[in-house]
Amino acid sequence: MLKSDGIPSYEELQTVLPPPERFAKGPVAIIECFQDIPCDPCVSSCPKHAIVMKSGITDRPRLEANLCVGCTLCVNCCPGLAVFVVDMTHSEKAATLTLPYECLPVPKVGEIVMGLDRSGKPVCEVKVLKVSTNKKYEKTWAITIELPKTQAMEIRGIKVAPGKRGSK
Numbered sequence: 001m002l003k004s005d006g007i008p009s010y011e012e013l014q015t016v017l018p019p020p021e022r023f024a025k026g027p028v029a030i031i032e033c034f035q036d037i038p039c040d041p042c043v044s045s046c047p048k049h050a051i052v053m054k055s056g057i058t059d060r061p062r063l064e065a066n067l068c069v070g071c072t073l074c075v076n077c078c079p080g081l082a083v084f085v086v087d088m089t090h091s092e093k094a095a096t097l098t099l100p101y102e103c104l105p106v107p108k109v110g111e112i113v114m115g116l117d118r119s120g121k122p123v124c125e126v127k128v129l130k131v132s133t134n135k136k137y138e139k140t141w142a143i144t145i146e147l148p149k150t151q152a153m154e155i156r157g158i159k160v161a162p163g164k165r166g167s168k
C-alpha cells in the first residue's frame with residue numbers, strides 16, 4: 001500500500017480507475033496520483049479539459065472520464081510519471097498501454113521489451129507499438145505497448161534489455 005511501500009493497493013487503485021463502461025468505449029487516461037502536492041501540469045496538458053482540480057493546485061487531479069478521448073497528450077507532462085492511457089478495445093485478447101519513460105536506451109517501434117509491475121518486477125514480454133515525445137517535455141517519452149488484457153492494470157513500466165533488442 002501507498003503508506004508503507006509507495007505502491008497503491010487494489011483498493012487504492014479503485015479510487016482512480018475510470019468506470020468499466022468507459023474502458024469499453026476505447027482508450028482512456030488513468031491518473032495514479034494519490035498525494036495532495038502542489039503540482040498541476042496534467043490539468044493544462046489536456047485539450048479536452050478532462051483533468052480537473054476542484055479546490056486548487058494542492059488538490060488531487062480527477063479525471064472526467066466522459067471528456068477524455070485517450071489522446072495520450074497528458075502522459076509526458078507528469079513529473080511523477082503517474083499518468084497512463086489504457087485501451088481495452090485494441091483486440092480480443094490484447095490491450096494497449098501508453099506509459100511515461102525516461103530511461104535510456106529508448107525502445108524502438110516493434111521491439112520486444114519486458115513489462116514491469118508497479119514494484120519493478122518483470123511480468124511478461126510486451127511489444128512496442130509507438131514511441132513519441134513533444135517539445136515541451138522532450139526528456140519524457142510516451143511509449144505505447146501491446147500487452148495481454150489480463151496485465152493491463154498490472155504493468156506500469158518497461159525494461160529494454162541491452163543486447164536483446166530484436167522484435168517479433
Ligand code: SF4
Nearest residue numbers: 046068069071072074
Ligand atoms: S488522454 Fe488526452 S483527453 Fe484524456 S485526459 Fe489525457 S490529454 Fe486529456
Ligand code: SF4
Nearest residue numbers: 033039041042078080
Ligand atoms: S502532473 Fe502528475 S504528479 Fe502532478 S498533479 Fe498531475 S498527476 Fe499528480
